[in-house]
Amino acid sequence: MTILVYDEIYKKHDTGLYHPENFLRIVNTVKYLKLTGTWQKLDIVKPRVATNEEIATVHSIYHREKIAELAGTGGGYVILILMFHPILTMQPYTLPVRHLRL
Amino acid sequence: MNNEANNAFCLIRPPGHHATPTRGMGFCLFNNVAVAAKYLQRKYHLDNIVIIDWDVHHGNGTQDTFYEDPSVLYFSLHRYPFYPGTGSKNETGAGKGVGSTINIPLAYDTTPKKYISIYEAILENDVKEFRPDFILISSGFDSYCLDPIGGLGLGISEYRVLTEITQKIANECCEGRIVSCLEGGYHLSDLPRCIEEHLNGLIN
Numbered sequence: 001m002t003i004l005v006y007d008e009i010y011k012k013h014d015t016g017l018y019h020p021e022n023f024l025r026i027v028n029t030v031k032y033l034k035l036t037g038t039w040q041k042l043d044i045v046k047p048r049v050a051t052n053e054e055i056a057t058v059h060s061i062y063h064r065e066k067i068a069e070l071a072g073t074g075g076g077y078v079i080l081i082l083m084f085h086p087i088l089t090m091q092p093y094t095l096p097v098r099h100l101r102l
Numbered sequence: 103m104n105n106e107a108n109n110a111f112c113l114i115r116p117p118g119h120h121a122t123p124t125r126g127m128g129f130c131l132f133n134n135v136a137v138a139a140k141y142l143q144r145k146y147h148l149d150n151i152v153i154i155d156w157d158v159h160h161g162n163g164t165q166d167t168f169y170e171d172p173s174v175l176y177f178s179l180h181r182y183p184f185y186p187g188t189g190s191k192n193e194t195g196a197g198k199g200v201g202s203t204i205n206i207p208l209a210y211d212t213t214p215k216k217y218i219s220i221y222e223a224i225l226e227n228d229v230k231e232f233r234p235d236f237i238l239i240s241s242g243f244d245s246y247c248l249d250p251i252g253g254l255g256l257g258i259s260e261y262r263v264l265t266e267i268t269q270k271i272a273n274e275c276c277e278g279r280i281v282s283c284l285e286g287g288y289h290l291s292d293l294p295r296c297i298e299e300h301l302n303g304l305i306n
Contacts, residue, residue, distance in 0.1 A: 002304045003110035020288040021129040032294035057140035
């Protein structure tokens with residue numbers, strides 16, 4: 001049996017529809033898999049939230065708290081990054097943080 | 103690990119492989135796969151974990167996390183030069199971790215045939231020799247040829263081929279244990295089809 005780990009909460013990370021990493025990536029995938037019948041072949045499992053201790057095995061406490069603080073105040077922007085695009089050469093994207101359960 | 107399932111795919115977002123221990127970048131906040139690898143090491147005391155990263159971008163955050171760790175083999179194929187700029191061939195690990203990072207930078211015009219043959223060769227040789235107890239996949243689908251911000255010439259069906267090669271190695275080395283986590287992939291109508299091919303490979 002193959003497990004598919006999924007939670008509706010993944011849709012709530014709101015980056016805005018004009019951001020490439022938006023919630024439609026997940027919404028469209030779920031819809032499509034249900035239509036084709038692949039969803040029904042899988043064991044759908046809802047995950048638990050990672051503990052602070054588990055996150056701390058990789059990330060600094062400062063990093064975790066910084067993101068929790070941003071999410072707690074309704075959202076914000078973590079960092080301005082630059083994506084290299086073959087046509088547009090450099091395209092700025094920001095990484096918004098909203099509605100994260102931390 | 104408890105034989106309750108053969109393998110798993112995590113349909114998650116945001117992605118994680120660019121997130122370093124101290125900062126989020128490239129749409130990533132927390133490094134999902136890195137946390138999973140640490141969890142497996144702590145909970146099940148696994149000696150050797152392989153992280154395969156076929157996202158079109160180099161997973162700099164995952165590499166940073168395990169750069170000096172000989173118990174985690176990080177293997178990435180990615181478009182290069184490209185965001186985030188890391189992932190050259192000579193980045194192979196440091197200290198005790200020398201040799202446990204494998205970067206295969208690929209030019210934009212790499213054909214699917216060449217991509218698959220390189221992938222298979224690394225898995226058949228380096229990954230097998232490492233004797234993994236568990237395989238994690240950072241499965242980005244932005245090497246798909248029509249991806250709006252990535253693209254490396256792969257077709258939809260190639261994701262099934264990649265999955266089957268990986269499953270074969272996992273069957274030989276670690277009782278088929280694979281957990282795959284979604285990273286990138288931004289073509290809104292074709293991403294689901296790429297994921298389905300990957301799932302079909304896992305289901306079989």
